[in-house]
Amino acid sequence: KPGVSAGQAEAELNRLAVQLEREFPDMARDWRVRLAPAIDWIVDRDTRSALLVLMIAVGLLLFVACINVANLLLARASSRVQEFGIRQALGAGNGRLIRQLVTESLVLASAGGASGILLALLGVKGLRVILPANIPRAAQLSLDLHVLGAAIALTFATGLAFGLAPAWVASRLEVQSSIRQARGASGSGRSRLRHALVAGEFALASMLVASAGLLLASFQRLQTVDPGFQPRNVLTARMSLPAAKYSFGRTLAFHRDLDRELRAMPGVQAAGIVRNAPFAGFGGTMSTGTAEGGPPSKQKIAATFQMATRGYFEALKIPLRRGRLFDERDQSPSARSTVLSAGLALRLWPDGRDPIGRQVRFGDSPPATVVGVVADVRQSTLAEDAAPTAYVASWFLRDFFIVIRAPGEPAQLAAALRRTVASLDPAQPIFDVRPLEDLLGTNSAPQRLNAFLTGSFALLALALGAVGVAGVVSYSVIRRTPEMAIRMALGTTPERVVRAITV
Numbered sequence: 330k331p332g333v334s335a336g337q338a339e340a341e342l343n344r345l346a347v348q349l350e351r352e353f354p355d356m357a358r359d360w361r362v363r364l365a366p367a368i369d370w371i372v373d374r375d376t377r378s379a380l381l382v383l384m385i386a387v388g389l390l391l392f393v394a395c396i397n398v399a400n401l402l403l404a405r406a407s408s409r410v411q412e413f414g415i416r417q418a419l420g421a422g423n424g425r426l427i428r429q430l431v432t433e434s435l436v437l438a439s440a441g442g443a444s445g446i447l448l449a450l451l452g453v454k455g456l457r458v459i460l461p462a463n464i465p466r467a468a469q470l471s472l473d474l475h476v477l478g479a480a481i482a483l484t485f486a487t488g489l490a491f492g493l494a495p496a497w498v499a500s501r502l503e504v505q506s507s508i509r510q511a512r513g514a515s516g517s518g519r520s521r522l523r524h525a526l527v528a529g530e531f532a533l534a535s536m537l538v539a540s541a542g543l544l545l546a547s548f549q550r551l552q553t554v555d556p557g558f559q560p561r562n563v564l565t566a567r568m569s570l571p572a573a574k575y576s577f578g579r580t581l582a583f584h585r586d587l588d589r590e591l592r593a594m595p596g597v598q599a600a601g602i603v604r605n606a607p608f609a610g611f612g613g614t615m616s617t618g619t620a621e622g623g624p625p626s627k628q629k630i631a632a633t634f635q636m637a638t639r640g641y642f643e644a645l646k647i648p649l650r651r652g653r654l655f656d657e658r659d660q661s662p663s664a665r666s667t668v669l670s671a672g673l674a675l676r677l678w679p680d681g682r683d684p685i686g687r688q689v690r691f692g693d694s695p696p697a698t699v700v701g702v703v704a705d706v707r708q709s710t711l712a713e714d715a716a717p718t719a720y721v722a723s724w725f726l727r728d729f730f731i732v733i734r735a736p737g738e739p740a741q742l743a744a745a746l747r748r749t750v751a752s753l754d755p756a757q758p759i760f761d762v763r764p765l766e767d768l769l770g771t772n773s774a775p776q777r778l779n780a781f782l783t784g785s786f787a788l789l790a791l792a793l794g795a796v797g798v799a800g801v802v803s804y805s806v807i808r809r810t811p812e813m814a815i816r817m818a819l820g821t822t823p824e825r826v827v828r829a830i831t832v
Contacts, residue, residue, distance in 0.1 A: 406495030434492020442484030601640025673717030
């Protein structure tokens with residue numbers, strides 16, 4: 330409400346949570362409320378951090394480009410010393426020279442900014458193509474008035490700020506010294522400034538290269554993480570049975586028929602049904618588990634609740650650690666069997682006792698018997714540890730995923746899968762038909778994009794640094810042409826002249 334802070338609202342909700350805990354001690358124990366802005370739900374912390382890293386990289390690249398332009402303008406201003414001296418002799422004041430050079434800098438910045446905006450208009454279309462689907466609001470990317478206004482303001486600000494270096498040089502000149510320098514006197518102070526700018530360029534470029542290397546190394550390590558299953562040669566698809574058409578009994582019958590027909594498809598090695606496929610963007614239902622006959626504390630453990638058939642474990646090749654997988658004994662709706670992930674089993678029985686045959690209770694449901702323990706499976710991201718998971722052999726799912734393993738390219742099974750479903754219900758569609766490797770690749774797409782963009786910025790910064798060095802060396806060579814001619818006239822070899830310039 331107006332006038333109520335987030336902290337006050339959170340405190341009020343937590344008072345209600347304490348009241349619910351007193352009224353329902355078994356269901357609401359230790360539950361508390363934390364308020365967060367809705368924007369944090371739309372744009373999560375990982376996406377926000379990635380965008381911040383990219384913005385920093387863009388800022389560093391802009392700074393390198395500005396230093397490069399300032400250095401080249403400074404070298405150009407040094408070559409115009411005689412011109413500035415003549416202007417001063419004819420009565421031009423320092424203010425007039427500064428305005429002239431700043432105006433030239435702003436013209437260059439405006440031309441570069443206009444070209445950049447035109448390239449950005451074209452680049453937005455390409456960016457929409459390469460952006461992963463799980464980037465929030467990626468389809469709404471556009472160069473609106475706010476972005477254009479910021480780009481124009483930044484263009485003039487950088488043009489003004491980095492055009493002051495040559496203007497500062499021109500303002501400190503004297504007429505006689507200008508004419509002497511034009512005749513060959515050295516400008517050691519300005520040379521040191523140019524060298525410092527080049528060193529700064531390479532320092533920033535090296536920072537970008539190091540950051541890109543770290544991101545590439547992080548992405549490479551992410552690709553080597555074991556998700557707990559084998560995604561290769563697996564096809565996934567979604568189905569949603571309408572409640573008005575499928576009653577409880579008809580849903581059970583449909584699942585049994587579908588499971589039988591999937592396993593009978595030609596070329597299929599294993600097929601199963603699961604409520605939420607890994608990396609499909611849907612987490613499992615959260616519940617709390619308590620081990621019956623477990624540790625004396627009987628602490629409730631938060632776990633992800635999944636519903637799956639035996640074929641799900643076989644299709645994904647999830648390793649069986651202990652016990653068995655679901656079979657015909659677990660297909661009855663009244664069956665109370667569960668398969669636990671290794672991490673959940675260890676949390677429920679931290680003393681290491683064998684969980685097979687023991688009882689575990691989830692929420693308010695009746696106790697279930699543990700029949701097997703499988704490997705931990707990462708369900709939503711490779712960057713985090715696998716969540717403790719409990720699987721039950723449920724045959725009543727209206728919204729579920731189909732997973733099929735077959736040799737060769739999994740997408741070739743899409744047409745056969747549609748025919749199989751149509752043979753059971755011609756009006757029932759399937760959607761989101763995708764190889765499981767695509768789902769896994771989509772999960773790591775933001776990291777891949779960050780590494781690619783940051784690496785591109787780093788290479789561009791190095792190229793700009795090289796251009797800056799080339800400009801400074803070229804200017805130095807032009808300034809020292811008479812000196813080099815005298816050296817060679819006195820017998821110096823061309824190789825020694827080259828070493829004197831490059832070292």
